[in-house]
Amino acid sequence: xxxxxxxxxxxxxxxxxxxxxxxxxxxxxxxxxxxxxxxxxxxxxxxxxxxxxxxxxxxxxxxxxxxxxxxxxxxxxxxxxxxxxxxxxxxxxxxxxxxxxxxxxxxxxxxxxxxxxxxxxxxxxxxxxxxxxxxxxxxxxxxxxxxxxxxxxxxxxxxxxxxxxxxxxxxxxxxxxxxxxxxxxxxxxxxxxxxxxxxxxxxxxxxxxxxxxxxxxxxxxxxxxxxxxxxxxxxxxxxxxxxxxxxxxxxxxxxxxxxxxxxxxxxxxxxxxxxxxxxxxxxxxxxxxxxxxxxxxxxxxxxxxxxxxxxxxxxxxxxxxxxxxxxxxxxxxxxxxxxxxxxxxxxxxxxxxxxxxxxxxxxxxxxxxxxxxxxxxxxxxxxxxxxxxxxxxxxxxxxxxxxxxxxxxxxxxxxxxxxxxxxxxxxxxxxxxx
Numbered sequence: 001x002x003x004x005x006x007x008x009x010x011x012x013x014x015x016x017x018x019x020x021x022x023x024x025x026x027x028x029x030x031x032x033x034x035x036x037x038x039x040x041x042x043x044x045x046x047x048x049x050x051x052x053x054x055x056x057x058x059x060x061x062x063x064x065x066x067x068x069x070x071x072x073x074x075x076x077x078x079x080x081x082x083x084x085x086x087x088x089x090x091x092x093x094x095x096x097x098x099x100x101x102x103x104x105x106x107x108x109x110x111x112x113x114x115x116x117x118x119x120x121x122x123x124x125x126x127x128x129x130x131x132x133x134x135x136x137x138x139x140x141x142x143x144x145x146x147x148x149x150x151x152x153x154x155x156x157x158x159x160x161x162x163x164x165x166x167x168x169x170x171x172x173x174x175x176x177x178x179x180x181x182x183x184x185x186x187x188x189x190x191x192x193x194x195x196x197x198x199x200x201x202x203x204x205x206x207x208x209x210x211x212x213x214x215x216x217x218x219x220x221x222x223x224x225x226x227x228x229x230x231x232x233x234x235x236x237x238x239x240x241x242x243x244x245x246x247x248x249x250x251x252x253x254x255x256x257x258x259x260x261x262x263x264x265x266x267x268x269x270x271x272x273x274x275x276x277x278x279x280x281x282x283x284x285x286x287x288x289x290x291x292x293x294x295x296x297x298x299x300x301x302x303x304x305x306x307x308x309x310x311x312x313x314x315x316x317x318x319x320x321x322x323x324x325x326x327x328x329x330x331x332x333x334x335x336x337x338x339x340x341x342x343x344x345x346x347x348x349x350x351x352x353x354x355x356x357x358x359x360x361x362x363x364x365x366x367x368x369x370x371x372x373x374x375x376x377x378x379x380x381x382x383x384x385x386x387x388x389x390x391x392x393x394x395x396x397x398x399x400x401x402x403x404x405x406x407x408x409x410x411x412x413x414x415x416x417x418x419x420x421x422x423x424x425x426x427x428x429x430x431x432x433x434x
Contacts, residue, residue: 004077004105004151006184008191010067013041016195018063019160020045023052046196053199061196064160068188071153074105076303076353077181078152079284082291083300084166087158089292094285094358095140095386100130104149105180107351114345118354121338122147125357128331135324140386141315144285144359145331148303163192164203172207178350213302215349219340221333222310225281225361227392231399233276238370239406245269262374262410263417270371277396278365282388283313285358289380289389295372299365304353306360310336313359313388332357373400374411382413383427 021035028035039045052060070081082089104122106115125147132142158166169175170185189200235241242258246269252260261267279290284306290298310332318328339355368376379385380393400408414421415430 004073004180004184005069005071006073006187007069007071008066008188009069011191011195012065013195015064016041016045016049019049019060022060022063023048023057049196050199050202054202058161061164061199062159062161064195066158066160066163066192068156068158068163069153070156070184072103072105072151073153073184074148074180074354075146075150075152075358076105076148076178076356077184078154079148079288079291079300079303080170080175080178080181081156081166081184082154082288083298084156084158084162085294086162087156087166087294089154089156091154091288092152094143094146098133098139099143099146099150100126100133102151104147104151105354106149107179107354109179110347110351111345114342114347114351117338117342117345118347118351121335121342121355122149124334125331128327131327132318132324135321135327137315137317137321137324141317144283144313144315144357145328146358147335147354148284148356148358149354150358160192160196163188164200167192167200168203168207172204177212178353180350212349213304215343215352216304216308219308219336219343220310221336222312222361224314224329225311227282227286227313227361227388227395228280229392229395229399230278230280231275231396231403232278232365233274233367234400234403235273238273238404241273242269242370242407245272258407259410267371267374270374271369273370274367275370275373275400276365276367277399278363279392279396280363281311281361282364282392283359283361284356286313286386286388286392287362287364289386290364290366293368293372293376295368296376297367301362301364302349302353303356303360303362304349306362307336307339307352307356309361311361312357313361315387332359370407377411378414378417382415382422383429384422384425 017036017039020039025032025035049060106118110118125145128145129142167185167188170181175181175185192200239258246252246257249269261270284303287300312332318324335355335357339352343352377393377397380389381397397408413431420426420430
């Protein structure tokens with residue numbers, strides 16, 4: 001099998017001078033341009049940056065950015081990486097691209113029997129994917145039978161501070177339990193060290209140990225279930241909170257109030273209100289839709305919990321075709337049986353996680369402020385949004401509307417606020433309200 005790779009394809013070496021200049025500007029006389037003139041990007045600058053970082057002032061290194069190509073990595077590794085909050089990602093879409101020939105990651109160190117079981121199981125899932133496509137199931141629904149060892153490709157652009165945290169998490173944190181993720185972390189560290197030697201090593205001490213999750217005792221054969229949401233925490237009176245924020249900023253004349261904020265270009269007042277949800281029974285594929293929203297706090301359990309629980313989503317397009325439904329259900333039944341056998345054969349968590357299918361369900365917790373919720377709902381309640389995340393988004397919005405209709409009765413897809421931004425891709429059926 002091909003090796004998973006993480007390659008820094010763009011590293012702005014001039015940014016080292018900017019990082020050094022930012023280290024000087026807060027404590028030395030002179031203008032910003034004079035500081036830049038005094039920074040050469042040499043050993044002296046590296047020593048200064050290292051000194052500033054060791055004192056805890058890490059913002060200086062955020063001026064350094066990298067563009068990274070993740071090439072033929074597993075979906076397991078992809079999900080780990082895209083949880084980095086302060087980064088930008090573009091991922092090859094499994095809704096639109098045919099992944100029949102994508103291939104899968106195979107872990108090292110398996111016995112002959114373990115490897116035979118692993119390869120046969122993963123090939124069977126790709127065959128099921130092909131059968132579903134041939135039966136007329138859309139790619140966005142057929143993908144749910146693809147395993148988490150599926151090879152993925154994506155780009156990431158990130159500043160150095162966030163990259164240091166990601167690499168440390170890969171090498172010394174929760175990524176340590178997965179050889180593929182550790183290998184990707186080692187690749188990135190070696191490339192980063194060429195520009196900033198020793199910086200990551202000094203951070204390693206903040207990750208004193210790694211406590212791996214215990215293997216499940218049994219892999220359950222589950223059934224199809226429907227996603228749901230629960231509102232766990234919200235302001236007691238969000239309207240009052242926002243009105244107070246509006247009085248504080250004085251940006252709107254009396255009477256415009258909260259509703260005006262929802263279509264404002266810079267509604268900072270909305271950030272004062274925070275909401276926490278437990279999202280239940282969503283597919284692993286659906287989790288990525290949440291993860292890609294940068295401005296939220298997200299808790300995702302280990303993906304093996306989805307495999308161990310055994311339950312899965314069942315798309316309507318699959319249910320509409322009896323042969324497709326039989327193939328689909330068999331895929332999850334067979335995967336559970338194969339994973340149980342692999343567990344009994346002694347495979348570790350690093351291998352068992354690859355047995356997850358994209359359609360396996362887990363719960364997650366998330367907190368968003370109201371500004372991000374407006375953005376989330378604009379995208380995810382749209383008729384063009386993927387059907388599973390759209391269904392969960394509408395359930396979340398219903399809970400919010402029941403709590404404070406004065407605010408959330410005005411929130412919805414983009415067409416609630418004005419013209420559809422989808423252009424030629426518009427569904428042509430604008431919402432007229434909730």
